[in-house]
Amino acid sequence: MELIFEKSVPGRHGTILPRSDVPRANDLPAGLLRGESAGLPELSELEVVRHFSNLARRNFAVDTNFYPLGSCTMKYNAKAVDEAVRPFAGAHPVLPYLSSGEAFVQGSLGVIHQLSRLLAEITGMQAFSCQPLAGAQGEMAGIMMIAAWHRSHGQQRRFVVVPDSSHGTNPATAAMAGYEVISVPTAPYGDMDLDAFTKTMNNEVAAVMMTCPNTLGLFNPHVEEICAIAHRHGALVYCDGANLNAILGKVRPGDIGFDVMHVNLHKTFGTPHGGGGPGSGPVGVSEQLLPFLPSPRVTQRTDGSYCLVEAGEQSIGRLANFYGNFGVLVRALAYITMLGRHGLVEVSEQAVLNANYVMNRLKGWYDLPFDSTCMHECVFSASRQMKHGVHALDIAKYLIDRGFHPPTVYFPLVVKEAMMIEPTETESRETLDAFIAVMIEAADLAETNPEALFQAPRTMPVSRLDETKAAREINVCCQ
Amino acid sequence: MDFYFTREHEWIRIDGQVGIIGITAHAVEQLGDITFVELPLPGRKVKQAEVLCAIESVKAASDIYAPLSGKVIEVNELVENKPEIVNSSPEGEGWLVKVEIADPGEVKGLMNRDEYTLYLKGLS
Amino acid sequence: MSGSGYCPQTPEQIREMLSVIGVGSIADLFAVIPAELRARSFELPDGMSEFEMLAGMERLAGRDRRNIVPFIGGGSYDHLIPAVVDHLAGRTEFATSYTPYQPECSQGTLQALYEYQTAICRLTGMDASNASLYDGGTALAEAALMALRITGRKKILMDAAVNPFSRQIVRTYLANLAVEIVEVPAVKGQSDRQAFLAALDDETAAIVLQNPNFFGGVDDFSDLAAAARDRGVLSIVAVYPLSLGLLKTPGEMGADLAVGDGQSLGNPLCFGGPSFGFLVVKKEHIRNLPGRIVGETVDKDGRRGFVLTLQAREQHIRRQKATSNICSNQSLCALRGLIFLAALGREGFAELARLNYDKAQYAKGLLGSVRGVLLVTAGPSFNEFTLSLPKDAATVSERLLAVGIAAGIPLGRWYPGMESCLVVTVTEKRTRAEIDTLATRLEEVLWS
Structure with missing residues (x-):
């Protein structure tokens, strides 16, 4: 997608400001003024709206996708709040x-x-x-x-x-x-x-x-x-x-x-x-x-x-x-x-229930380095999948294609190929089951067709991005 | 000219008074694509096992320790602009720093290539 | 009964899930917590519906008195916000996502932050920006920390004309680091150049300046930046971003680092937060930046895309050797800033700055002519200026507040000897009628 600066057309206006109701003041001395106006984009309001609406559609978010990003507690945010x-x-x-x-x-x-x-x-x-x-x-x-x-x-x-x-x-x-x-x-x-x-x-x-x-x-x-x-x-x-x-x-x-x-x-x-x-x-x-x-x-x-x-x-x-x-x-x-005493206790109880449910359903498929009752999140390792050359990252990218935001990967550092899943209390059993099914699918693919995982994601606006290039040829601001 | 190795996977090639320092192929493999090498200023004095410089990859940062005490006399400016050379040639073009060796006796604490190979086997 | 309504599992599902786990009850899941560690109290009120909650919050908000005409700034400014800002930044794809660790499904946030970085660089005339920090004060503290790291020196020279809140934050951040902070007193609302030049030495890591300064004075720090450079000292300039529609940029002044608070760019007053801080630097300092940075790259198929980059600087990789402990940014507030700048556009933004300037100059002329009132910042100013009153400024301000006007910020609290002084802010939202009323009321309070 084009950058907003690339959509700019010189002379085009967006928001109209109120007309001044005071006389124009004498200008400041030239030495205190900027040489030329800042290179901000020039667009109509509609173009601004389209640009950011289309950017928004390029995001996974809690309101659109299950987002079990461990350690981040991506629960649903009540709109009343x-x-x-x-x-x-x-x-x-x-x-x-x-x-x-x-x-x-x-x-x-x-x-x-x-x-x-x-x-x-x-x-x-x-x-x-x-x-x-x-x-x-x-x-x-x-x-x-x-x-x-x-x-x-x-x-x-x-x-x-x-x-x-x-x-x-x-x-x-x-x-x-x-x-x-x-x-x-x-x-x-x-x-x-x-x-x-x-x-x-x-x-x-x-x-x-x-x-x-x-x-x-x-x-x-x-x-x-x-x-x-x-x-x-x-x-x-x-x-x-x-x-x-x-x-x-x-x-x-x-x-x-x-x-x-x-x-x-x-x-x-x-x-x-x-x-x-x-x-x-x-x-x-x-x-x-x-x-x-x-x-x-x-x-x-x-x-x-x-x-x-x-x-x-x-x-x-x-x-x-x-x-x-x-x-x-x-x-x-x-x-x-809004939640009050009972609501908050329920939050923790359901968060822990959901995490243990996911952990138990998946532990036949993924290594669980610390196998005991977990609290609100569980940490798996993709070490078993590593034997087929599949990394936690590949599983993460496959999940994206299947409509799930990946868990936190490679943290904590003490677990090799860590995948840290925090479902939160606001996710339904149906969502958890769908996620579990895709995780199992990924584990199967790791054995039968790892290439399918390496190619993921294929359904997003971009495929895997070259992070090495980003770090070597630094471009953090368009000229 | 002899190569010596540290447990932190640096190598030093000794040529008379001068030591050329780099990181081993094993270290490079652990780090992945190297994106930046932060080199010391020439003239800096370091003690054995002190931090000499740092190397960054996309998802890791690693301190490089001085295999021997000495004074930095030259740095490899090539790797500053093309850090990928460390990946492609860790023991050749991808060297990092030349030092004037302060105490050749310190070599006793380092491994030779056979010992290092054995050490790597022990790690895996 | 389900307590909150936000936990969807039915009792039947809970039973099934417990049996999959292999325990009899939810209590069993917490059995790992020894009895003696259990909560000794949890005395919270009962929950309620969203309707009751909202009514209660509305009642609480009703205790704020809203019909005040604000001529106060001090780091938080009453500016217009185009409707598109709330509308677009309120989209839940932006609001309910998190740090874009997985770039392929976060291109919306990533591209927006890259555009934000570009906009802030263009605004300030600097080379590189991070993806935002908490606020302007903490951005200044991070800039000071950067300067200490880059130079390896241990002294900061800070202009007393820098916002006092920001200076307090810098002191907090540096308190445990054996760093000397020298404050250079301002003279008549202006930076004291002679004092700065005299204090500059080879131990100094950075000079810290602000434009416009806390008194409202506008300056060009090119000379100080050059003098600093000669001694190997970095210059840090804090700016009020909206003023950059008009004023010389930190880049043009030769600053090494520039910071500011983004509240004036599309973020509501909201009792001081959330807002965002920006930190922009010359290219050579980019690897020393704290916080998230978004970079451009390509995907496997050669298409342009954006990722978090230079992450090896950050706490999740470098831990105690990181450039900062910061983890989150103020992404949504920075997005508001970007949308605000895009909505106004190149000419609109310059016009907005001009509107602020014109209104404030009108007010400055009018208030400066009230009997007994003197202008402390008689020289160039943007949308703030300082008056010296013939009476105690705090008392005058209190009496004007009683008639619904927040006339300005009395300076005595931060600047001993300036008890008669008041900093007045006039944004584009103040009408000529409001300014005229302020002048009339001020005269009344002073003389009747």
């Missing part, structure tokens, strides 16, 4: 910085406060900041709070410990906060190796970062012990909440010893993923970390009104232009309000 944002769209974020301006945004501040309280109850943490703009930024806030906490105890520790199965964001975050990373191997039973972990711990370790349940979709029964060991060495424990969808109402990280955690609103709390974002990663803390939360904070006065408070000197400071991805916060509040 999007509607909830409309009445909030006009609130100006600078108003709270004007004297008595808070009175003009009580509703918006209320959203932040109410959501923070709900997240605290859901996770068992003491308090939340909704400022982090994504899960990775929530992690950064968390590790920075841990660093500040150590400093407040007169300590400057060196290391952050992560399991080797962790999301890449965990070690990357630790590095951004100035720490060196120690990686602990995964034991044959699929959890972080407890002995190796115990040996790793010393009083130079600032934090341990764990995903709960972990990235293999398993709940680590030793998690409380790990927290206790870390605490004995004076380290704090961070919970990557990316997989919270599995344990709503079942386990609260705050109850079992985690000191900090983030939640991904776009995963667990039903907000659209937007083709890569905006996400939102509120960060919650235990009591001892309250003074370190990002600034500003939204609090409630005794008369019930909400106010914005610049946090004290111990705060790690500001993370976002304003108060976070507010539109995403509204949607998450709407989602939690």
Whole structure:
């Protein structure tokens, strides 16, 4: 499909602007002006609409296709949740910085406060900041709070410990906060190796970062012990909440010893993923970390009104232009309000049921490196198919031809040829069965006709793309 | 001129005071299509087993460690512009860095070709 | 009873699925979780229908007071948004997909992001863009981190005329990295060139500037960028993208890195988010960019297509050695920005910038002539300017707010000594009548 710039016709107009009702001002000095107008496309409104409508049709999305992308929780996003944002769209974020301006945004501040309280109850943490703009930024806030906490105890520790199965964001975050990373191997039973972990711990370790349940979709029964060991060495424990969808109402990280955690609103709390974002990663803390939360904070006065408070000197400071991805916060509040206590428990129960169903139906066909009851996702390996030269990638591409978005492939790194399937709670048995049938078909083809897999996909606007060329001959902007 | 190998799959060819460094065919196979080689600046001093440079492929990034201590005296500018040469000729045209060897005694810690071949067998 | 309505399995299906799994009940699936680790509380309200939820959210939103005329900006601007932006970006194929890891079934998002990167490069006059970051402030922090990596130096010189919120974010991001941040005080709302030139040294990684600056002043930083280059220092220029319909670009000034917040390009105020940040650089720095980047390539049959590229920079491959921990981008907001720019087009976008300029100049003339009011930014400005009032600006602002006008941002909170100053923003949405009313009311508040 042509680029929008290639469709441009000089002199053509789109949106008509209001006529000016003020006199034309004197021009700025030429030295302050751009040499020529920016090379933006020139199209009619209809041409713009056609262009983006046709681009949209070149996407798989939850609303059009099953999208079992592991670790991303691609659940259906209720349309009512999007509607909830409309009445909030006009609130100006600078108003709270004007004297008595808070009175003009009580509703918006209320959203932040109410959501923070709900997240605290859901996770068992003491308090939340909704400022982090994504899960990775929530992690950064968390590790920075841990660093500040150590400093407040007169300590400057060196290391952050992560399991080797962790999301890449965990070690990357630790590095951004100035720490060196120690990686602990995964034991044959699929959890972080407890002995190796115990040996790793010393009083130079600032934090341990764990995903709960972990990235293999398993709940680590030793998690409380790990927290206790870390605490004995004076380290704090961070919970990557990316997989919270599995344990709503079942386990609260705050109850079992985690000191900090983030939640991904776009995963667990039903907000659209937007083709890569905006996400939102509120960060919650235990009591001892309250003074370190990002600034500003939204609090409630005794008369019930909400106010914005610049946090004290111990705060790690500001993370976002304003108060976070507010539109995403509204949607998450709407989602939690609509589902309520029972609805959220049902979310986890059905997500775990669906994942175990897929796992059991497919384990005759694909290797399951960690064969035990899974939580919200299961991780297979295409190692059996490898014997016929078929990789996880080939199976992924075949699924596309059959109308399914592939699972996450090649993650976690500890599983060779990994295929990580997260069906979520919103998929019907019929959809799961159709997906399972195609996965079995792919396994059969791997043995009988691998070429069919290598040729996939053939039904998309493009066939397999040359990623090597893209990386060698860099073209990220059309001339 | 002798080839020596590291456990991280670098090779070094020793020619008097000068060592030429590259990565082995096995390393190239693991990485896949190489898309970028980040070379060190000439003049830089490295210690044995320290990170010397980095290599990127589409889906991986790998640090290259110095087989021996020394000073970088030349880098292969060809691979900067045509990283695919590392794929096609890892032990020839696709060499990466020339160093002035600081301590020839350090060779004791490296493998010769037979030992390396055996080492690779042990990995598979 | 089914709690939410979003879980489709019938009781019969649940029974069948449990038997396939080989367990008796859903509780058995959670048996792996020891009893002592179970949730001690889960005291949430009961659920409700979407209709009740929406009514409740509407009530909460009703506590926001909406009938204010905003002359405030500070990083978030009240601009027109063409209807096509909501319509097209609202398409669920864009909204309910995720990061385009599988390019063949994500060409819509990928091509749109490639077009976005191109549009942002053309807007800023720079060579290469990533596929967006969280917001303008974090983009500035990432740019500072980039400069530290590229130069291997440990000091950042930051203009105090840069948005204070952005400066706070930079401080947060760099807090644990043993980096010195030196703030160069602004003089009368302008960057202090002498102070910058005096502070530039071989330890400095980057200078950080903003155009127009927080006070509204418009500048040309070509001289500072050149002076920085002579010392091996990178220049980072933060811009207000809408102003680039008119103003000299960071590329034309010789900036090495440019950043900005994309809210003004088709994203609603929405109490400050979501928006998007952009980070654009000279070609030689592309491998140091954080975040997703989309690149052009070809498929097996030679057709053009787009993929995420240079991924070896990123956290999912390089882990602790990645250029950043960022994983998501603000794809949907960046898409809104692209659609906004395409809808307005080359001339329309320039016209929009001109409209902002003309209205603000009109307001500047009018407000500057109110008795006792002085212009701090008497020099060139775009759609913001700073007034010095004969009374405390916070008090004046409060009294104007009481009559429904958010007259500007009082500066005392961030700039000690500037308690009488107010930054006024005038976008294309403010009418002449609103501006006239502001002038009248201001005079009343000051003198009656």
